[in-house]
Amino acid sequence: MNALAASATSTGEAVQFWVLGTVAVIGALCTILMKKAVHSALCLAGTMIVLAVFYLANGAYFLGVVQIVVYTGAIMMLFLFVVMLVGVTAADSLKETLKGQRWLAAGCGLGFGILLMAGIGQASLSTFNGLGRANAAAGGNVEGLAELIFTKYVFAFELTGALLITATVGAMVLTHRERTERAKTQRELSQERVRGKHLPPLPAPGVYARHNAVDIAGLLPDGTPSELTVNKTLRGRGQIRDVSGGAMADLKALEQRSEERLGREAGRENGRDQDASEVAK
Amino acid sequence: MNPVNYLYLAALLFTIGAAGVLIRRNAIVVFMCVELMLNACNLAFVAFSRMHGNLDGQIIAFFTMVVAAAEVVVGLAIIVSLFRSRHSASVDDASLMKL
Numbered sequence: 001m002n003a004l005a006a007s008a009t010s011t012g013e014a015v016q017f018w019v020l021g022t023v024a025v026i027g028a029l030c031t032i033l034m035k036k037a038v039h040s041a042l043c044l045a046g047t048m049i050v051l052a053v054f055y056l057a058n059g060a061y062f063l064g065v066v067q068i069v070v071y072t073g074a075i076m077m078l079f080l081f082v083v084m085l086v087g088v089t090a091a092d093s094l095k096e097t098l099k100g101q102r103w104l105a106a107g108c109g110l111g112f113g114i115l116l117m118a119g120i121g122q123a124s125l126s127t128f129n130g131l132g133r134a135n136a137a138a139g140g141n142v143e144g145l146a147e148l149i150f151t152k153y154v155f156a157f158e159l160t161g162a163l164l165i166t167a168t169v170g171a172m173v174l175t176h177r178e179r180t181e182r183a184k185t186q187r188e189l190s191q192e193r194v195r196g197k198h199l200p201p202l203p204a205p206g207v208y209a210r211h212n213a214v215d216i217a218g219l220l221p222d223g224t225p226s227e228l229t230v231n232k233t234l235r236g237r238g239q240i241r242d243v244s245g246g247a248m249a250d251l252k253a254l255e256q257r258s259e260e261r262l263g264r265e266a267g268r269e270n271g272r273d274q275d276a277s278e279v280a281k
Numbered sequence: 282m283n284p285v286n287y288l289y290l291a292a293l294l295f296t297i298g299a300a301g302v303l304i305r306r307n308a309i310v311v312f313m314c315v316e317l318m319l320n321a322c323n324l325a326f327v328a329f330s331r332m333h334g335n336l337d338g339q340i341i342a343f344f345t346m347v348v349a350a351a352e353v354v355v356g357l358a359i360i361v362s363l364f365r366s367r368h369s370a371s372v373d374d375a376s377l378m379k380l
Contacts, residue, residue, distance in 0.1 A: 009282045009283075009284055011282075013282060014282035017282060017286060017287070017290075021286075021290050024290065024294065025290070025293060025294070025297070028293075028294050028297040028298065028317055029297060031297075031301065031310075031313055031314065031317060032297060032298075032300065032301030032304060032305060032310070032314060037307055037309045037310055037313075040309075040310050040313055041309075041313060044313050044316065044317060047294070047317065047320070048320060051320050051323070051324055054287065054290075054324060054327070055323075055324075055327050058284075058287065058327045058328060058330075058331045059331055060327045060330065060331075060339050060342070062339070062343075063323075063327060063339055063342055063343060063346075066343070066346060067323075067346070070346055070350060071316075071320070071346070071349075074350070075316065075349070075350060075353050078353060078354070078357060079309065079312075079313060079353075079357070082309060082357045082360060082361060083309060085361055085364070086309065086360070086361070086364045086370045097373050101303075102304050105300060105303030105304045106300060106303075106304065108300070108303060109296055109297075109299055109300025109303065109304075110296075110300075112296055112299060113292065113293065113296035116292040116295070116296060117289060117292055117293075120285065120288050120289060120292055125285050125288070125332065127332055127333060128284060128331075128332050129331075129332065129333060129334025130331060130334055131330065131331050131334060131336070132334075133334060134334050134335050134336050135336075141336075141339075144336045145336055145339060145340060145343070148336055148337065148340050149340060149343075153340055153344075156344060160344060160347045160348065160351075163347070163348065163351050164347065164350070164351055166351075167350075167351035167352075167354045167355050168354065170354075170355050170358065171354045171355055171357075171358040174355070174358035174359060174361075174362050175358045175361055175362060177365075236368075
């Protein structure tokens, strides 16, 4: 059955190609069009899973499984880790450094795509042998690949081993940080605190009992938000939510409602206000 | 269905990835687009391997995956150290050597 599946394209495969191919292209487009890096990573992971299914459909059983394990399992998760390290909200800057660069790039991409498609269309790709015989010769897809890797391509295989070790060491060297100064002792830290500006703990974030999340700056008595109440990391990323406007608007609405309920008193106060303004004039 | 369709799909994905590398500013997304291009090439290799009926194409695709894994490790380490020193992952900001 495997041999048959690997030597002819059935109607089922055609249906699978058109459905999953659409998904793959949509995932790729979303990867380059999504504003946040996390969404891009997830769309790319979807595209890679679809590609794994295509590998399986093409008779590359080993590569299909490796694609899922290595690409969607390891590489995309590494991407997600780095996105988290670098900051989820680090959105793309929309400022163009070169004028019209985006449109030019899109035009270049379109032209390149047309060129590539035309090239494939012109090539004579009439041979279609299928993998049935190649897979069967060694007793299976994995056995066939193993035979090639450890005989014909054994030198390249050794080189990739050296490459992986080098990459690991390189990553460790690149991300390692040397401590350039001595760590402060507890005594020094306490002295610093007593002699510094803030002896008591820093004021807590949040507004009353309504918005007590850590990213909301506490309000000073005059209604302005105090930056000091928010964690330094959040401040650095610019992730402070300001609810002072909302709080003031709520207060105003509350006053208006109470005035409406006590209509007469409000009218009298309005009248007094008018009197006062007339006197001022 | 003609198996050449797989090649057309690979070309389309490669084009989308190349356009993404040119358009996007975030270094991580640029890197993801490079991965997309590598994957498109792998699909073409696998499709060719089936059309010609030998396993060499799959071997090359396998080596591409290994090299891509090594490349991702080093590339992401560079992005992380760049972010540490410049506090930005935008490729526009890395212009230290510009006159």
